[in-house]
Amino acid sequence: MAQKTILRALAGETQDVPPIWMMRQAGRYLPEYRATRAEAGDFLKLCYNPELAAEVTLQPIRRYGFDAAILFADILLLPQALGADLWFVTGEGPRLSTITSDADFAKLGTKDDIHKTLNPVYETVKILSKELPKETTLIGFAGMPWTVATYMIAGRGTPDQGPAHALKAENRPLFDKVMDILTEGTIEYLSMQIEAGAEVVKLFDSWAGSLKGEDFDRYALEPAQKITAELKARHPNTPIIGFPREAGERYIGFGKATGVDCVALDNSVSPEWAASNVQVDGCVQGNLKSSHMVTGGQDLVNETRAIVKAFSGGPHIFNLGHGITPDADPENVQLMIDTVRNG
Ligand code: CP3
Numbered sequence: 001m002a003q004k005t006i007l008r009a010l011a012g013e014t015q016d017v018p019p020i021w022m023m024r025q026a027g028r029y030l031p032e033y034r035a036t037r038a039e040a041g042d043f044l045k046l047c048y049n050p051e052l053a054a055e056v057t058l059q060p061i062r063r064y065g066f067d068a069a070i071l072f073a074d075i076l077l078l079p080q081a082l083g084a085d086l087w088f089v090t091g092e093g094p095r096l097s098t099i100t101s102d103a104d105f106a107k108l109g110t111k112d113d114i115h116k117t118l119n120p121v122y123e124t125v126k127i128l129s130k131e132l133p134k135e136t137t138l139i140g141f142a143g144m145p146w147t148v149a150t151y152m153i154a155g156r157g158t159p160d161q162g163p164a165h166a167l168k169a170e171n172r173p174l175f176d177k178v179m180d181i182l183t184e185g186t187i188e189y190l191s192m193q194i195e196a197g198a199e200v201v202k203l204f205d206s207w208a209g210s211l212k213g214e215d216f217d218r219y220a221l222e223p224a225q226k227i228t229a230e231l232k233a234r235h236p237n238t239p240i241i242g243f244p245r246e247a248g249e250r251y252i253g254f255g256k257a258t259g260v261d262c263v264a265l266d267n268s269v270s271p272e273w274a275a276s277n278v279q280v281d282g283c284v285q286g287n288l289k290s291s292h293m294v295t296g297g298q299d300l301v302n303e304t305r306a307i308v309k310a311f312s313g314g315p316h317i318f319n320l321g322h323g324i325t326p327d328a329d330p331e332n333v334q335l336m337i338d339t340v341r342n343g
Contacts, residue, residue: 209246
């Protein structure tokens, strides 16, 4: 029987106090994170420096005692390991070499080439599995193929994922090749994280909401089902959290269709709706609006209590609906935790 609170929730146990962690908990809202990032030089150097990446992963655990730590890395390291160029423009976000033709695709490597680049990430996991407090669960992660493909195809973040939708419409065979190599690479990447000591893995499909109808089945559900089935075959005891962000009605049945142990919810669905439509099938995670970490006050307390109450009848991991933002006040994070734990 699993003892850690997060593992108990993922095994389907309803707990009086839900375990809690927070997306982007190691991030720019924390002064100690900013200091360590400066020491590393920049964000990517931090991702590939196992000692410092482990240090920033541990910072929010020391400060707040969250129930889980999430490996410090980024979903765009996998495309880089497959051969894409990757850099971050300060104040703007990620940039990558684009994929618009078969010639661009031909420059990429295969799933067997990724570990050389990603080895420091596995080292970070190994350090963390030694250094984390015994009650803290270590979560590994990867981006889902569709979300990663939207960045790889466009070469940057886009408001509507237009370039990826366009490639899907205009050159389906090439688009499918991109999805396939990302699916294969994600399986190998997560498998290595688990072998290094990740106890849970989370699949981030941040742009799942822009896939409609059959596209959602083919490019969100199917890859999640395939990745989950293969990881379960290799590592049957490692729980998996799926996060098809902004899936809306498509959250219904997502857990059953893909086999993930927990469905992470964004804040566009109400907790009451999600309790009766999603949590009926198993564990859910979420879903406080990140903006409460900026504004704080009684609204934060009331909304946190309402979410805990709505999900109190089943397995629940408390989290935000998306990552905490750099302008958040660290004291509001403490207020959220105190409200979850003390009512
Ligand atoms: O949650 C965690 O604390 C774990 C680490 C983590 C990061 N990114 C660190 C990061 C995780 C799980 C991610 C996931 C990620 N990365 C996603 C999916 C989740 C989501 O937020 O929707 C996406 C789309 C990315 C790609 C990415 N990385 C973008 C678009 C950006 C720039 C955004 C910005 O706010 O500047 C990043 C950078 C990034 N990844 C930062 C962190 C802490 C900030 C970089 C910095 O320190 O300068």
